[in-house]
Structure formats: structure tokens, C-alpha cells
Amino acid sequence: MPFGPGAARAAVVTRVAVVTGGASGIGAAVVRTLARDSTHVVVADVDLDAAREVAAEVGGRAAQLDVTDSQAVDAFFADGQCPDVLVCSAGGALRSAALEIDDPTFGAVLDLNVGGFFRCARAAARRSIRLSRPLSIVHVGSSLAEGAATDLAHFGAAKAACASLVRTLAVEWASHGIRVNSVVPGLVRTPATAAVLASHEASLARDVPLGRVGEPDDVAGAVAYLVGADAGWVTGTAVTVDGGRRASR
Numbered sequence: 067m068p069f070g071p072g073a074a075r076a077a078v079v080t081r082v083a084v085v086t087g088g089a090s091g092i093g094a095a096v097v098r099t100l101a102r103d104s105t106h107v108v109v110a111d112v113d114l115d116a117a118r119e120v121a122a123e124v125g126g127r128a129a130q131l132d133v134t135d136s137q138a139v140d141a142f143f144a145d146g147q148c149p150d151v152l153v154c155s156a157g158g159a160l161r162s163a164a165l166e167i168d169d170p171t172f173g174a175v176l177d178l179n180v181g182g183f184f185r186c187a188r189a190a191a192r193r194s195i196r197l198s199r200p201l202s203i204v205h206v207g208s209s210l211a212e213g214a215a216t217d218l219a220h221f222g223a224a225k226a227a228c229a230s231l232v233r234t235l236a237v238e239w240a241s242h243g244i245r246v247n248s249v250v251p252g253l254v255r256t257p258a259t260a261a262v263l264a265s266h267e268a269s270l271a272r273d274v275p276l277g278r279v280g281e282p283d284d285v286a287g288a289v290a291y292l293v294g295a296d297a298g299w300v301t302g303t304a305v306t307v308d309g310g311r312r313a314s315r
């Protein structure tokens with residue numbers, strides 16, 4: 067089955083997108099951006115109340131989904147409408163020095179960030195392959211996957227594993243018309259970064275060539291490109307959205 071530009075354009079006229087972690091921060095910005103582009107968005111988040119608020123804003127649907135619950139993830143993708151787009155933004159970790167990270171915490175951060183991405187991508191891919199429908203998956207990675215992730219060793223390791231998964235899944239699933247890409251944000255203003263920005267924003271912004279930290283919409287724009295028709299021949303790659311920070315190191 068061919069998946070050229072024509073096929074991709076037809077697929078985006080009316081799309082269904084699932085955004086995990088869509089109730090807050092980068093995920094919520096992705097929800098709002100995709101909803102402006104002929105897309106029905108399902109806001110899938112462990113926090114149902116927050117998901118409902120974001121879904122109501124855009125006329126989308128809220129769903130309670132814990133991406134660490136494998137059975138729930140499988141049921142979610144088996145039962146609902148087959149998505150054309152899956153954006154995996156659920157993730158995160160609490161800061162801790164590597165010496166203080168115990169096994170359960172290390173395992174939980176890997177399970178949320180790597181396991182959560184993999185099981186959602188796998189369930190959505192199985193569904194789309196069964197129905198012979200194209201699918202575009204975007205993972206929200208992190209610039210901390212490269213270099214040292216001081217006080218976030220578990221998180222940096224998890225996001226590095228996700229970057230590998232993006233490449234492998236893209237190659238394994240390409241023949242099914244499934245594209246898999248990632249956006250790689252630098253420091254972005256969200257509830258998850260409120261504390262560090264409250265105390266250090268000015269000095270952190272000085273390290274960014276474009277002179278400011280990121281906003282969730284900066285990342286959402288890159289996601290919109292990757293899931294759109296103009297990226298119909300783009301798979302297995304990462305778009306860095308960091309104000310030039312990576313290039314300057």
C-alpha cells in the first residue's frame with residue numbers, strides 16, 4: 067500500500083488524535099494546536115479532571131489513562147476510535163542526585179517514560195495495522211537524553227532509551243504506513259518546571275542563544291509539522307526545539 071503525499075493529505079482532512087499527558091504543559095499545548103487543524107483530539111491523562119478542562123476548551127474528549135497500566139492502555143486503543151495521530155507527552159521525574167535514587171524510583175521513572183511511550187505506541191500500531199490505516203506517532207523526548215542529566219539520571223536514561231525506540235519503531239513499522247518521530251525540547255515553561263524557573267529563569271535563559279526559555283506552543287508547532295501532511299516522508303527522526311542551546315554546546 068503506497069503512503070505518498072496524496073495519501074497523507076487525504077488522511078489529515080479529518081483526523082483523530084490521542085495526546086497522552088494532554089491535560090497539562092506541552093501536551094495541553096499540542097491538544098490546542100491540533101484542534102485548530104481539523105482534528106478531533108482525545109485528551110488521555112491520568113488526571114481526568116484536568117483532561118476534562120482541556121478537552122472542553124477544544125470540543126474534544128477526555129479519557130482517564132494511566133500509561134503505566136498495560137491492560138488499560140491495550141483496552142483504550144482496542145475499544146476507541148482508531149487514531150490517525152498519537153502524541154506521547156505523558157512523562158517526567160522528580161529531581162534527585164544519582165546517589166539518592168533507589169531501585170523502585172529508578173524503575174518507576176523508566177516505566178513511566180519508556181514503558182508508557184512503548185506500550186501506547188505498540189497498542190496504537192497494532193490497531194492501525196489491523197485496520198490497514200496510516201498512523202503518525204510523535205514522542206516528546208528531552209534534550210537531557212544527550213550529555214549529562216545532573217540530578218535527573220533516571221530521566222535522562224529513560225529519554226535516551228525513548229530516542230532509540232523512536233528510530234527502531236519507525237523502521238519496523240514503516241511498511242505499514244506508520245511514521246514515528248520525536249520532538250526534543252530544551253527547558254520549557256510548564257507546571258513541571260515552575261519551581262526551577264521561579265528561582266533560575268534569568269540565568270537559564272542566558273544559556274539559550276535565542277535568549278529565552280521555551281513555551282509549550284514552541285514545541286506544539288513542531289509536533290503539528292511532524293503529524294501533518296508536509297511531513298509525509300519524515301520518519302525515525304528528531305526535531306530539536308531548544309532555542310539553539312544544543313548547537314551552542
Ligand SMILES: NC(=O)c1ccc[n+]([C@@H]2O[C@H](COP(=O)([O-])OP(=O)(O)OC[C@H]3O[C@@H](n4cnc5c(N)ncnc54)[C@H](O)[C@@H]3O)[C@@H](O)[C@H]2O)c1
Pocket residue numbers: 086087088089090091092093110111112113116131132133134154155156157158159178182206207208209250251252253254255256257258259
Ligand atoms: N517542561 C520541560 O522543560 C520539558 C523538557 C523536555 C521534555 N519534557 C517532556 O515533555 C513531556 C510533558 O512535560 P510537561 O513539562 O508538559 O509536564 P506536565 O507535568 O505539565 O504534564 C505532564 C502530564 O502528564 C500526565 N501524566 C503523568 N503521569 C501519567 C501517567 N502515568 N499516565 C498518563 N498521564 C500521566 C500528568 O497528569 C500531566 O498532565 C514529558 O514527557 C517531559 O518529560 C518537558
